[in-house]
Amino acid sequence: MKTRTSITGNIFAWVFAFISIAPFVYVLALSFLTPGGITFKYYYDVFLGSSQYLLRFWKSLLICLVIVVGQLLVSILAGYGFAKCDFPGKNVLLFILMILMVLPLQVTLAPNYIMLDKLGLLDTYYALILPSIFIPLGTFILTQSFKSVSEDIIDAAKLDGCGLFRMLTKIVLPMNTSGLVCVTLLSFLDGWNMVEQPIAYIKDFLRYPISVALAYVPPADPTLQLVCCILVVLPPLFLFTYFNQELVEGIVLAEVK
Amino acid sequence: MKKKALLIFTLIFWIVGACTFLSIKVEEQMIPQVTAVEPDGGWDRDSSLPADCLIEDENGLHLYKLYEGTGWEAGTRATEEQGWLLGEDKLILGNSSWGDFVQYSSKPLREGELVEVVRGGSKTEDHWLAVFPEGLELELAWDDADLPGGVTAEEWGQRAVQLYVEDDTVPFMASRAKSRVPYLAGATVYSFNDMNQLLDNFTAFGLLLGIFTAVLVIWAFSCVYSKEARRNRWYLCVNLALGVLLLACVPLVLNTVDLPSSLLPRERITDFGTITRAIDEFFGALKSFAPPAAATGELKPSLPESIAGQEIVAAKNMVIARPILFGFFGAFFAAIFALAERVVMYIRRRPRIK
Numbered sequence: 001m002k003t004r005t006s007i008t009g010n011i012f013a014w015v016f017a018f019i020s021i022a023p024f025v026y027v028l029a030l031s032f033l034t035p036g037g038i039t040f041k042y043y044y045d046v047f048l049g050s051s052q053y054l055l056r057f058w059k060s061l062l063i064c065l066v067i068v069v070g071q072l073l074v075s076i077l078a079g080y081g082f083a084k085c086d087f088p089g090k091n092v093l094l095f096i097l098m099i100l101m102v103l104p105l106q107v108t109l110a111p112n113y114i115m116l117d118k119l120g121l122l123d124t125y126y127a128l129i130l131p132s133i134f135i136p137l138g139t140f141i142l143t144q145s146f147k148s149v150s151e152d153i154i155d156a157a158k159l160d161g162c163g164l165f166r167m168l169t170k171i172v173l174p175m176n177t178s179g180l181v182c183v184t185l186l187s188f189l190d191g192w193n194m195v196e197q198p199i200a201y202i203k204d205f206l207r208y209p210i211s212v213a214l215a216y217v218p219p220a221d222p223t224l225q226l227v228c229c230i231l232v233v234l235p236p237l238f239l240f241t242y243f244n245q246e247l248v249e250g251i252v253l254a255e256v257k
Numbered sequence: 258m259k260k261k262a263l264l265i266f267t268l269i270f271w272i273v274g275a276c277t278f279l280s281i282k283v284e285e286q287m288i289p290q291v292t293a294v295e296p297d298g299g300w301d302r303d304s305s306l307p308a309d310c311l312i313e314d315e316n317g318l319h320l321y322k323l324y325e326g327t328g329w330e331a332g333t334r335a336t337e338e339q340g341w342l343l344g345e346d347k348l349i350l351g352n353s354s355w356g357d358f359v360q361y362s363s364k365p366l367r368e369g370e371l372v373e374v375v376r377g378g379s380k381t382e383d384h385w386l387a388v389f390p391e392g393l394e395l396e397l398a399w400d401d402a403d404l405p406g407g408v409t410a411e412e413w414g415q416r417a418v419q420l421y422v423e424d425d426t427v428p429f430m431a432s433r434a435k436s437r438v439p440y441l442a443g444a445t446v447y448s449f450n451d452m453n454q455l456l457d458n459f460t461a462f463g464l465l466l467g468i469f470t471a472v473l474v475i476w477a478f479s480c481v482y483s484k485e486a487r488r489n490r491w492y493l494c495v496n497l498a499l500g501v502l503l504l505a506c507v508p509l510v511l512n513t514v515d516l517p518s519s520l521l522p523r524e525r526i527t528d529f530g531t532i533t534r535a536i537d538e539f540f541g542a543l544k545s546f547a548p549p550a551a552a553t554g555e556l557k558p559s560l561p562e563s564i565a566g567q568e569i570v571a572a573k574n575m576v577i578a579r580p581i582l583f584g585f586f587g588a589f590f591a592a593i594f595a596l597a598e599r600v601v602m603y604i605r606r607r608p609r610i611k
Contacts, residue, residue: 041525044525044527047273047276047280048276048279048280048283048525048526048527049280049283049284049287049525050280050284051277051280051281051283051284052329053280054273054276054277054280055277055281057273057277058277205327205328205331206331213329216328216329217329231273234266234269234270234273237266238262238266238269238270241258241262241266242259242262242263242266244258244259244262245258245259
C-alpha cells in the first residue's frame with residue numbers, strides 16, 4: 001500500500017513538475033526554432049546586434065538591487081521594532097501596516113503619483129525605487145519571523161552586554177535566514193516584474209525597465225520577444241536555484257509552526 | 258546545488274556582461290554610413306533625385322528615404338521608397354517629395370535599418386582595387402582610359418584593376434567610387450585604406466579571444482576548486498577577481514577597435530564568411546598582379562609591383578594569425594596561472610614534520 005501511494009505521489013509530482021516547467025521549455029525551444037530550422041539569429045539580435053536590450057537589463061537589475069537592499073534595511077529595522085520592542089501604539093501601527101498590505105497596488109498608484117509629483121521625482125528612477133522600498137510585506141514577514149526568536153536568548157544576550165545592533169546582526173538575523181531570503185526574493189521579484197508603476201510614473205521610453213519595455217519589442221518578430229524572455233528570466237532563475245535550500249527550509253518551518 | 262548554481266550563473270552573467278560591451282561596439286560599428294540628398298523640384302513640377310541614389314543588391318534596385326524612429330527604433334533610419342521612375346540621368350519621384358534620401362551608402366541597406374548620415378567628409382589619398390566578376394572582364398587599356406582627374410591606374414590584370422586616388426572622400430563608399438569611375442560598374446570595389454584599417458584590428462580580435470579563453474580556463478579550474486569550496490575560498494576569490502579584471506579589460510580592448518563599414522557584412526558581424534571572402538578576393542586579386550614566381554627567380558612568393566600592394570600584403574602576413582595565436586596565449590596563461598595556484602596550494606598544505 002505504501003509503495004502504491006509513493007508511486008502515485010511520484011506520478012503527480014512529475015505531472016505537476018512538467019506542467020510548471022513546460023512553458024519555460026516551450027519558450028526556450030521556440031527561441032531557437034523557426035520554420036527554417038534551428039537558428040541563433042534572434043540570440044544575436046538580443047545579445048550582440050543591439051545594446052539596448054542588455055543595457056536595459058543591467059539598468060533594471062541595478063534598480064532591483066537598490067530596492068532589495070533598501071527594503072531589507074527598512075524591513076529588518078521595522079520588523080525588529082514590531083517583534084521585540086514595546087512602544088505605545090505598536091498594535092495599531094501593525095494593524096495599519098496589515099491593511100496597507102492587503103490594498104491592491106492600483107489603489108496606491110494615484111497617491112504615490114501625487115506624492116512623487118510634489119517631490120519632483122516623476123520620470124526618474126527614484127519614482128520606481130522609493131515606493132518599492134516601503135512596501136509593507138517585507139516588514140510583516142520579518143516581524144512574524146523575528147517573533148519566533150526566543151525571549152530567553154534575547155535576555156541572555158542583553159545580560160552578556162550585547163547592544164541592540166550587535167544583537168540584531170549576530171543573533172536575530174542569523175536565526176532568521178529563511179525570512180530574509182523570503183523578503184529578498186519577494187522584493188526582487190516585485191521590482192523585476194513591476195509594470196504598472198513605470199507606466200504610471202515614467203514617460204520617457206528610454207527609462208522603462210525591461211519588464212515594461214518587453215511589451216514594446218517589435219511585434220513582427222515574436223521569436224525576438226521569446227529570446228528577451230530568456231534574458232529576463234535569468235536573474236530570478238539564479239535566485240531561485242541559489243536560495244532553493246533556504247526556501248524549502250522556510251516552507252517546512254512555516255508548516256511546523 | 259548552491260555551488261553549481263553560483264558557478265554556472267557566474268559564467269552566464271560574465272558572458273552577458275561581456276556581450277553588453279560587445280553589443281555597444283557592434284551596434285556602433287554595424288551602422289551603415291550614408292550620404293543624404295534632398296530632391297530638387299517644387300510644387301509645380303515632379304521632384305527628382307540623382308540616378309546614383311538607387312542602391313543595388315541581390316533583390317534589385319532600391320531607393321531609401323531617411324526618417325526618425327521612435328521607441329525601440331529610435332534614431333535615423335532608412336525605409337524603402339516606392340513609386341519612382343528612372344529617367345535618363347535622374348530619378349523622377351511621383352509627387353512633390355520632401356525629406357532626405359540616401360545617395361551613397363557604405364554597404365547595402367535593409368528596410369528600417371539605423372544609419373549614420375555623413376555630411377561633408379574629409380579628403381584623403383587612397384588606392385582602390387576593383388575586382389570584376391567572371392564574364393565581365395573589361396578589355397580596356399587602363400593606361401589610356403579616360404579616367405577622372407586625380408585617378409590613375411596603377412596595375413591591372415584580366416579581372417582586376419588597382420587605381421590610385423589622390424583625393425578620395427572619407428568614408429570610402431563603393432557606390433560613390435563607381436559613380437566617379439563609371440568603368441567600375443559591376444565590379445566589387447575595395448579601398449586599401451579600409452583593408453589596412455581592418456587588418457589593424459586583428460590584434461584587438463586576438464586579445465578579445467584571449468580574454469574569453471582565459472576566462473573559460475579559469476572558470477573550469479574554479480569548478481574543480483569548488484569541490485572543496487570552504488578550503489579553497491581564497492583561490493576562488495582570486496579567480497573571481499581575475500574574472501572581473503578580465504571583464505573590465507573587454508571595453509578597454511574594444512575601445513581600440515574601429516572597423517571599416519565597407520568591409521563589414523550586411524546583417525550580422527558574426528557572418529565571418531563575408532569578411533574572409535572579401536579578404537580572399539582582395540588578396541587573390543593582388544596576387545594576380547604579381548609576376549609568376551618562376552619569372553622572379555626567387556624562392557619567396559612573388560609580390561605585386563606597386564608599393565601599396567607590397568605594403569598591404571606584408572601587413573596581412575604579419576597580423577593574419579594573431580587572433581588564433583592570442584586566443585591560444587589566453588588559454589595558456591590562464592592555465593599557467595591556475596597551475597601556479599595549485600603549486601601554492603601544495604606548498605601551503607604539504608605535510609610538515611615538526
